[in-house]
Amino acid sequence: xxxxxxxxxxxxxxxxxxxxxxxxxxxxxxxxxxxxxxxxxxxxxxxxxxxxxxxxxxxxxxxxxxxxxxxxxxxxxxxxxxxxxxxxxxxxxxxxxxxxxxxxxxxxxxxxxxxxxxxxxxxxxxxxxxxxxxxxxxxxxxxxxxxxxxxxxxxxxxxxxxxxxxxxxxxxxxxxxxxxxxxxxxxxxxxxxxxxxxxxxxxxxxxxxxxxxxxxxxxxxxxx
Amino acid sequence: xxxxxxxxxxxxxxxxxxxxxxxxxxxxxxxxxxxxxxxxxxxxxxxxxxxxxxxxxxxxxxxxxxxxxxxxxxxxxxxxxxxxxxxxxxxxxxxxxxxxxxxxxxxxxxxxxxxxxxxxxxxxxxxxxxxxxxxxxxxxxxxxxxxxxxxxxxxxxxxxxxxxxxxxxxxxxxxxxxxxxxxxxxxxxxxxxxxxxxxxxxxxxxxxxxxxxxxxxxxxxxxxxxxxxxxxxxxxxxxxxxxxxxxxxxxxxxxxxxxxxxxxxxxxxxxxxxxxxxxxxxxxxxxxxxxxxxxxxxxxxxxxxxxxxxxxxxxxxxxxxxxxxxxxxxxxxxxxxxxxxxxxxxxxxxxxxxxxxxxxxxxxxxxxxxxxxxxxxxxxxxxxxxxxxxxxxxxxxxxxxxxxxxxxxxxxxxxxxxxxxxxx
Numbered sequence: 001x002x003x004x005x006x007x008x009x010x011x012x013x014x015x016x017x018x019x020x021x022x023x024x025x026x027x028x029x030x031x032x033x034x035x036x037x038x039x040x041x042x043x044x045x046x047x048x049x050x051x052x053x054x055x056x057x058x059x060x061x062x063x064x065x066x067x068x069x070x071x072x073x074x075x076x077x078x079x080x081x082x083x084x085x086x087x088x089x090x091x092x093x094x095x096x097x098x099x100x101x102x103x104x105x106x107x108x109x110x111x112x113x114x115x116x117x118x119x120x121x122x123x124x125x126x127x128x129x130x131x132x133x134x135x136x137x138x139x140x141x142x143x144x145x146x147x148x149x150x151x152x153x154x155x156x157x158x159x160x161x162x163x164x165x166x167x168x169x170x171x172x173x174x175x176x177x178x179x180x181x182x183x184x185x186x187x188x189x190x191x192x193x194x195x196x197x198x199x200x201x202x203x204x205x206x207x208x209x210x211x212x213x214x215x216x217x218x219x220x221x222x223x224x
Numbered sequence: 225x226x227x228x229x230x231x232x233x234x235x236x237x238x239x240x241x242x243x244x245x246x247x248x249x250x251x252x253x254x255x256x257x258x259x260x261x262x263x264x265x266x267x268x269x270x271x272x273x274x275x276x277x278x279x280x281x282x283x284x285x286x287x288x289x290x291x292x293x294x295x296x297x298x299x300x301x302x303x304x305x306x307x308x309x310x311x312x313x314x315x316x317x318x319x320x321x322x323x324x325x326x327x328x329x330x331x332x333x334x335x336x337x338x339x340x341x342x343x344x345x346x347x348x349x350x351x352x353x354x355x356x357x358x359x360x361x362x363x364x365x366x367x368x369x370x371x372x373x374x375x376x377x378x379x380x381x382x383x384x385x386x387x388x389x390x391x392x393x394x395x396x397x398x399x400x401x402x403x404x405x406x407x408x409x410x411x412x413x414x415x416x417x418x419x420x421x422x423x424x425x426x427x428x429x430x431x432x433x434x435x436x437x438x439x440x441x442x443x444x445x446x447x448x449x450x451x452x453x454x455x456x457x458x459x460x461x462x463x464x465x466x467x468x469x470x471x472x473x474x475x476x477x478x479x480x481x482x483x484x485x486x487x488x489x490x491x492x493x494x495x496x497x498x499x500x501x502x503x504x505x506x507x508x509x510x511x512x513x514x515x516x517x518x519x520x521x522x523x524x525x526x527x528x529x530x531x532x533x534x535x536x537x538x539x540x541x542x543x544x545x546x547x548x549x550x551x552x553x554x555x556x557x558x559x560x561x562x563x564x565x566x567x568x569x570x571x572x573x574x575x576x577x578x579x580x581x582x583x584x585x586x587x588x589x590x591x592x593x594x595x596x597x598x599x600x601x602x603x604x605x606x607x608x609x610x611x612x613x614x615x616x617x618x619x620x621x622x623x624x625x626x627x628x629x630x631x632x633x634x635x636x637x638x639x640x641x642x643x644x645x646x647x648x
């Protein structure tokens with residue numbers, strides 16, 4: 001018998017011993033049954049939570065939930081995965097509502113916080129570009145969806161080159177009473193004010209305040 | 225995907241029953257002795273006169289049954305039972321049998337109690353041997369509540385009179401127009417047969433003195449047989465004399481798997497019972513009176529309360545969020561039961577605010593006031609009361625579809641919320 005085959009027998013014996021001594025304990029812990037470990041996809045629950053946080057106005061928290069769940073969410077393809085589409089949508093709306101400067105807490109690892117804080121103008125612009133692109137994709141997927149259009153208009157309104165497109169979208173929706181969020185009316189008020197439409201601004205703000213009474217959503221940023 | 229959809233629908237199904245208990249609802253056309261009946265003659269056959277004049281195409285009817293997805297709720301349609309995710313109460317059955325896969329057992333126990341009363345729909349097996357096609361036509365076009373112990377009822381689908389006739393022709397294919405004389409039968413003896421055979425254990429016959437229950441059913445007891453048992457006052461419109469006699473003698477021969485037991489009646493006993501069912505003088509059906517609108521609430525009403533009490537509890541079952549249900553937002557969103565996709569998501573604020581796609585293909589706000597000033601969303605809730613009162617609105621389908629109208633206080637809540645600018 002060679003030294004190598006002796007070693008093989010010894011390792012095989014040790015392996016068998018390990019299985020024999022550890023398996024029963026685990027089996028007992030599982031009520032006498034054995035089953036393989038199953039990996040649970042926690043992303044749907046996390047993204048649902050982020051959506052709820054966004055609805056509650058907890059913008060930074062919503063974004064943090066998404067980034068912690070999918071650190072590279074910005075680089076993923078939304079058209080290939082519903083959960084990515086939902087995650088990108090939450091993050092994009094959060095970016096738009098913070099004007100490209102997401103204040104993420106320590107709960108998000110530094111490497112994942114990356115450019116989202118928008119500390120430089122370049123980062124901020126890149127964040128807003130991400131928001132516009134992500135929300136355009138959502139609109140391609142969800143055709144004729146006023147909620148998606150309202151959110152896209154919010155993001156467009158944060159980029160100078162797209163402000164008129166944003167106003168067109170919101171005016172069309174407002175005409176049919178289909179602006180889906182108070183934030184949408186707040187942005188419309190801002191755009192109308194910038195265009196010199198003071199009475200239009202007041203009307204939009206009135207709708208915003210009716211939809212979000214007492215909230216800061218209609219008072220934040222420069223609403224004209 | 226099946227699990228995701230099932231979970232979603234179960235989540236949405238949480239609390240439907242609380243608002244749907246017929247016992248709490250005002251009495252409906254078939255709901256027994258609680259309403260004061262006005263003495264009148266037996267129900268007229270007039271409502272089905274138009275239906276009798278129509279000739280249906282069974283071939284077209286088969287296609288319409290498929291289009292309107294009758295197999296989502298009913299067996300015996302000629303189609304296979306709908307797949308789990310689409311079935312009216314597939315989730316409910318799993319919850320009740322403890323098969324539903326969810327880790328939270330407390331939640332499961334809570335759901336079990338809620339869905340207990342929404343797990344049956346009558347099978348259409350052997351409908352041709354039993355039903356009068358004209359009655360079925362009229363019923364499909366303008367459904368009435370036939371089963372006083374059942375929470376759900378036949379929904380008002382988007383059918384024309386001809387569509388209804390065609391579906392009836394398909395479902396009653398093989399129907400024979402038989403004549404049977406009951407001249408030699410005795411209604412008095414028939415009443416005794418119905419009393420002694422325990423028909424009152426499951427059935428009501430509104431308009432006559434109640435049959436004793438043998439064995440007596442416990443208060444609030446619900447079984448499939450009790451829930452599915454129709455009010456016998458409608459027998460004369462639904463079945464011919466010959467069909468009633470054959471049914472009473474051997475129900476399973478006409479409808480395999482029926483819960484109606486074979487009572488071992490002789491031919492004479494069956495004829496006597498049939499004579500009573502078809503000729504007994506009936507007091508007028510108890511009339512459902514739509515409740516009066518309540519004044520708007522002065523206190524603040526937020527979306528959370530509206531969602532918890534109404535939209536999330538009832539409406540989101542059919543007007544759901546497709547993103548969390550494998551792409552299916554229910555018949556009121558992605559389409560179903562013959563309805564085009566309306567793209568209406570009542571499960572979240574932005575969904576409600578996004579309105580619905582109308583017949584013109586355009587988006588419209590659900591808050592748009594109708595001619596009388598009532599917002600469309602609210603009008604649909606009132607319209608269900610009108611339907612229960614036998615006055616369906618041609619312009620608005622009552623909601624919730626196929627379920628009891630909402631308590632007037634819940635409608636007041638929704639209306640107040642809309643009037644306050646629908647705050648989030």
